[in-house]
Amino acid sequence: WKASVLESQALLSSDQTVLSHSKKWPQHLAALLASLISMATGTVAGWSSPAIPFLQGNMGTPVSEPITDEQASWIGSIVTLGCLVGAIPAGTLSQMLGRRNFLLVLAVPLIIGWVLIIEGEHNVQLIYLGRFINGLSFGAVTVAVPLYNNEIAEDSVRG
Numbered sequence: 001w002k003a004s005v006l007e008s009q010a011l012l013s014s015d016q017t018v019l020s021h022s023k024k025w026p027q028h029l030a031a032l033l034a035s036l037i038s039m040a041t042g043t044v045a046g047w048s049s050p051a052i053p054f055l056q057g058n059m060g061t062p063v064s065e066p067i068t069d070e071q072a073s074w075i076g077s078i079v080t081l082g083c084l085v086g087a088i089p090a091g092t093l094s095q096m097l098g099r100r101n102f103l104l105v106l107a108v109p110l111i112i113g114w115v116l117i118i119e120g121e122h123n124v125q126l127i128y129l130g131r132f133i134n135g136l137s138f139g140a141v142t143v144a145v146p147l148y149n150n151e152i153a154e155d156s157v158r159g
Helices: 002-054 070-089 088-097 099-122 122-151
Strands: none
Touching: 002 070, 002 099, 002 122, 070 122, 088 099, 088 122, 099 122
């Protein structure tokens, strides 16, 4: 009799563990999907390294007018100014719009920034503007993604 009770408790515990793991799956998936925008902003961080030699005309296919070293420096660094400006209001905006909605909204300036960079082949000021706008999104993402992941995850998943 005691053996069957212990066996029943073990099965119940096993079922609760399986149920517990099945509840965590959607949280992991949501966190992964939210983190995709972080990967997209990673392209913003790494873009200037291979792009600057191309824009300077060192790669055999110069743009309409090669950029100077000073312009290259601005292209590489203006993202950080955008990050600073974008990160400051991100917490408040995330609270107002909701974490998930804010992450969805952040894709818009990221796309606009890339479009400006693509169109900036003949105008370095468009590249500056695109990089700054990408920086705005980058800075806000660094605040918004951890907030969203923290909000959706159970305590046992957070670590």
